[in-house]
Amino acid sequence: MAALVDRKHLLSSVEMAHFVSHGSVVLESVVPEALNERAIGVFDAGIQGYPYGTPLDVAFPPGSFVRELLDLPVVAGAVQSLVGPEPRIDHHAVHIRPPHGGEAQNMHGDAILDTRTDAFDVQLMYYPRAVTLEQGGTLSVPGSHLRKINQTGIGRYQNLAGQTRLVCPAGTIVLLHHGIWHGGRRNDSDDPRYMFKIRFNPAVRQLRLWNTDDIDDPAVIKELTTSFGWTHSNEGRLELVNRAKLWRVLTGDQLFDIDYYLTREQLRPQFVAPGVSDVRLGSSDRPAGWHF
Amino acid sequence: MTTTVEESFAQSPVQPLIRQQVLILYLGASALDSNVIGWSRYDGTGQSRPTMGDSDDPPYRTGVDALVDGWRLIQLSQIQPHSPGHEYDTSYLPYEFVFERLVQLTT
Numbered sequence: 001m002a003a004l005v006d007r008k009h010l011l012s013s014v015e016m017a018h019f020v021s022h023g024s025v026v027l028e029s030v031v032p033e034a035l036n037e038r039a040i041g042v043f044d045a046g047i048q049g050y051p052y053g054t055p056l057d058v059a060f061p062p063g064s065f066v067r068e069l070l071d072l073p074v075v076a077g078a079v080q081s082l083v084g085p086e087p088r089i090d091h092h093a094v095h096i097r098p099p100h101g102g103e104a105q106n107m108h109g110d111a112i113l114d115t116r117t118d119a120f121d122v123q124l125m126y127y128p129r130a131v132t133l134e135q136g137g138t139l140s141v142p143g144s145h146l147r148k149i150n151q152t153g154i155g156r157y158q159n160l161a162g163q164t165r166l167v168c169p170a171g172t173i174v175l176l177h178h179g180i181w182h183g184g185r186r187n188d189s190d191d192p193r194y195m196f197k198i199r200f201n202p203a204v205r206q207l208r209l210w211n212t213d214d215i216d217d218p219a220v221i222k223e224l225t226t227s228f229g230w231t232h233s234n235e236g237r238l239e240l241v242n243r244a245k246l247w248r249v250l251t252g253d254q255l256f257d258i259d260y261y262l263t264r265e266q267l268r269p270q271f272v273a274p275g276v277s278d279v280r281l282g283s284s285d286r287p288a289g290w291h292f
Numbered sequence: 293m294t295t296t297v298e299e300s301f302a303q304s305p306v307q308p309l310i311r312q313q314v315l316i317l318y319l320g321a322s323a324l325d326s327n328v329i330g331w332s333r334y335d336g337t338g339q340s341r342p343t344m345g346d347s348d349d350p351p352y353r354t355g356v357d358a359l360v361d362g363w364r365l366i367q368l369s370q371i372q373p374h375s376p377g378h379e380y381d382t383s384y385l386p387y388e389f390v391f392e393r394l395v396q397l398t399t
Binding site: 107139149 | 345
């Protein structure tokens with residue numbers, strides 16, 4: 001994945017728009033079964049940690065299991081579309097939740113409040129085995145990633161309309177915007193639940209990194225304006241504004257808009273229409289306003 | 293003062309078998325009759341443990357529906373002005389309504 005990925009494996013504009021509105025892209029069953037089988041042994045043995053921001057080639061050199069995973073064309077293409085070539089490895093972790101183990105986490109955002117509006121990290125989550133509802137896969141709130149919160153400041157929110165609980169077949173990879181609201185759920189099954197996470201930092205400006213051939217597809221705006229149960233609210237239009245802002249960042253199109261919100265705000269004409277001014281106004285030398 | 297803080301606070305409450313259940317509803321707007329977009333529950337009886345992701349359907353359609361069902365509103369969030377320069381920013385859910393009801397412990 002260090003080399004540029006063939007354009008045919010990159011995400012499309014519609015898929016990128018989906019990521020902007022949902023904060024996630026799901027690649028279902030994209031990892032071959034042979035790799036999924038090997039993953040369990042690798043994860044049980046543990047994967048060495050590295051300092052934050054380690055280059056990909058150092059953390060996961062060619063020949064390693066993780067590199068083999070990341071070099072799958074569909075995975076490499078999606079990661080490159082989101083964070084660009086040769087991303088840095090922020091950190092990685094293997095999460096194994098034992099049978100009937102653990103408690104549900106409070107809802108949270110990872111790391112700390114992230115002030116960036118012109119860049120984002122991506123978290124890859126790889127599930128080598130199928131995740132059932134009973135196994136308590138990650139709960140996440142689609143579309144929550146652009147809201148500025150700090151860690152478990154949202155821990156009081158137990159359920160939001162439109163939330164999703166991950167259920168997926170083996171070999172599924174989910175790519176998440178760093179800001180997504182989520183939490184791990186309790187494993188109520190008889191089987192351990194495996195998940196491997198990598199956080200990527202971009203090493204290039206996140207500008208038109210995907211396959212933009214379909215940029216004019218009407219499905220792009222349809223994806224960008226997706227609503228969720230919890231966005232049926234007074235703040236739903238603010239969500240659209242923030243998605244439009246991110247789409248401007250990603251496309252470089254500073255005139256892009258959704259429902260005219262950002263454009264309208266810029267309408268402050270300075271040209272004074274001829275014939276409408278009373279010349280006495282604005283040219284008076286009276287120091288203290290009108291005399292009544 | 294005639295007793296220690298610990299002793300005073302160890303006294304039996306007037307209604308020793310009464311416990312509080314708390315329902316927090318996040319509404320789509322500041323009006324109590326607007327739609328529920330988020331919900332949380334805490335059970336002072338200790339007989340259940342509501343938790344993150346325990347239900348996909350809201351317990352009530354609106355805040356008023358909770359009142360009608362016997363919940364008592366004890367707090368609602370203030371309506372805050374938008375910070376200059378950050379008018380489009382979104383953060384924590386702004387329309388939070390806290391309800392309670394008192395229930396009898398079953399032995």
